[in-house]
Amino acid sequence: MISLVIPVYNEEELIEKLFERTIRAMTSFTDDFEIICVDDGSTDHSLQKLIACHQIDKRFKILILSRNFGHQAAYTAGLSHARGEYVAMMDGDLQDPPELLREMHQKLRDREFDVVYGKRTGRKESFLKRQLIKSFHYVFKRLSRIDQADNVGNFSMMNRQALQALLAMGEKNRYLPGIRFFIGFRQGFVEYNRDDRDSGTAKMNFKKLLALAFDAIFSFSNLPIKVCLYTGLAGIVVFFLAGVYVIIDKLTGHALYGWSSTVLSIYFLGSVQLVFMGILGEYVFRIYRETQNRPVFIVRDFLD
Ligand code: UDP
Ligand code: MG
Numbered sequence: 296m297i298s299l300v301i302p303v304y305n306e307e308e309l310i311e312k313l314f315e316r317t318i319r320a321m322t323s324f325t326d327d328f329e330i331i332c333v334d335d336g337s338t339d340h341s342l343q344k345l346i347a348c349h350q351i352d353k354r355f356k357i358l359i360l361s362r363n364f365g366h367q368a369a370y371t372a373g374l375s376h377a378r379g380e381y382v383a384m385m386d387g388d389l390q391d392p393p394e395l396l397r398e399m400h401q402k403l404r405d406r407e408f409d410v411v412y413g414k415r416t417g418r419k420e421s422f423l424k425r426q427l428i429k430s431f432h433y434v435f436k437r438l439s440r441i442d443q444a445d446n447v448g449n450f451s452m453m454n455r456q457a458l459q460a461l462l463a464m465g466e467k468n469r470y471l472p473g474i475r476f477f478i479g480f481r482q483g484f485v486e487y488n489r490d491d492r493d494s495g496t497a498k499m500n501f502k503k504l505l506a507l508a509f510d511a512i513f514s515f516s517n518l519p520i521k522v523c524l525y526t527g528l529a530g531i532v533v534f535f536l537a538g539v540y541v542i543i544d545k546l547t548g549h550a551l552y553g554w555s556s557t558v559l560s561i562y563f564l565g566s567v568q569l570v571f572m573g574i575l576g577e578y579v580f581r582i583y584r585e586t587q588n589r590p591v592f593i594v595r596d597f598l599d
Contacts, residue, residue, distance in 0.1 A: 297321070297328040297400060297452075298379030302369035303345065303387040304335040308494040310344035313387060318352060320393035324400060330355045332387070333373040336363035366499060367469045367507065370449060375462055383452035384471070388492035391450040398485050399452040409480035409595075412451035412472075418489040431508045438516035441476045447484070448472055456480070456595070465588025470511035477515075478593055514587065517580045524573025530566030537562055 299317060306313070321328045334342050334357060345357045358376055360369060370384055381403055385391045391413060399411040418425060436444045449471055453461070460478040461471075476482070499507070513519065541558055544550040 296379040297325050298377035298382045299328065299330045299396065300333065300370060300373030300377055300382065300384050301330065301387045302333045302335050302366050302373065303337065303341055304363060304498045305337045305339045305341055306387050306495055307340040307344055309389060310341060310348065312493060313389060314348040314355060316389065317393045318355065320396055324397040328354060329379065331358055331373045331376055332356065333358045333360060333369040335360050335366070335369040365503065367471055370471055371469060374458060380455055381452055382458050384449045386449065388495065390490050390492050392487060392490065395485055395487055396452060402483050403452060403454055408483035409457045410451060410453040410475060410482040412447050412475065412482065412484050414484040414486050415446045415489045416486050419491040435511050438512055438518050439473060441473065443476060443482065444472065451475060460593045463590050466514055468510040468514055470507065470514060473511050473515050480595055520573065520576035520580050523569055523576050527566050527569030527573050530569055534562035534566045
């Protein structure tokens with residue numbers, strides 16, 4: 296069986312289209328599938344429309360969350376209810392073409408890969424949004440040291456083994472594309488041109504996207520806290536050089552009375568504080584790593 300997980304939040308304009316297109320795309324290559332639409336606390340008529348679709352075709356299942364938990368939480372909820380041997384994730388606004396699932400499934404079924412994700416060759420959103428997304432991907436790729444992370448989002452399909460590894464990641468602030476890379480396994484991709492959303496407006500507004508970007512960066516990198524330590528260490532070097540200058544100034548009698556001691560203590564305390572904040576930060580980061588409760592290793596196979 297193949298499961299397709301779709302988060303939906305206030306998408307009443309396009310539910311019928313979503314229903315028809317995904318059912319058509321799935322039936323084109325399999326008879327055995329389920330589509331799990333996760334209603335992420337929609338406040339419009341999305342839920343009624345989803346239920347109407349469910350009445351027409353029982354393979355179109357609806358998982359209803361008690362309120363809006365956000366797009367990554369909705370995906371996680373859907374994934375943990377999926378029963379398929381292969382499980383796919385796709386946005387509900389038809390930006391990701393469901394017709395591509397066939398090719399993803401092909402690659403998985405041929406046992407070539409365990410995870411196949413969609414790689415965007417282009418996208419049709421507004422210029423500003425594209426630039427913001429591009430800069431996020433640039434920073435995230437650098438900081439997380441995940442090279443494939445460029446132009447890749449949630450759209451993907453994986454087998455059960457990979458899904459189990461993904462669900463075993465215990466963190467609460469989730470950035471699924473990052474987690475999906477973290478679990479490893481054999482990963483492949485299919486390329487596609489990302490459409491603009493079919494209708495309606497983006498439900499991930501700027502604030503939500505920014506929060507997601509921070510979740511991604513903070514959960515995959517300790518560089519933000521390292522900046523503190525590095526500036527502290529650099530501060531010590533500068534303090535030392537400046538200190539020499541201040542003392543020479545004092546000895547040659549140029550310095551005003553009281554200036555040398557004041558300046559020296561500011562330099563000294565400033566850099567010492569930064570260094571120790573960096574060290575504290577390192578401990579905080581390690582505690583954070585522990586609470587993320589990620590598996591220490593993931594086995595792909597055991598040839599016994
Ligand atoms: N979504 C959701 N919960 C939210 C926000 C969005 O389930 O709090 C869904 C939304 O209905 C859509 C998908 O997540 O199916 C992606 O949202 P959107 O298109 O707004 O994101 P973008 O394409 O701008 O990243
Ligand atoms: Mg979208």
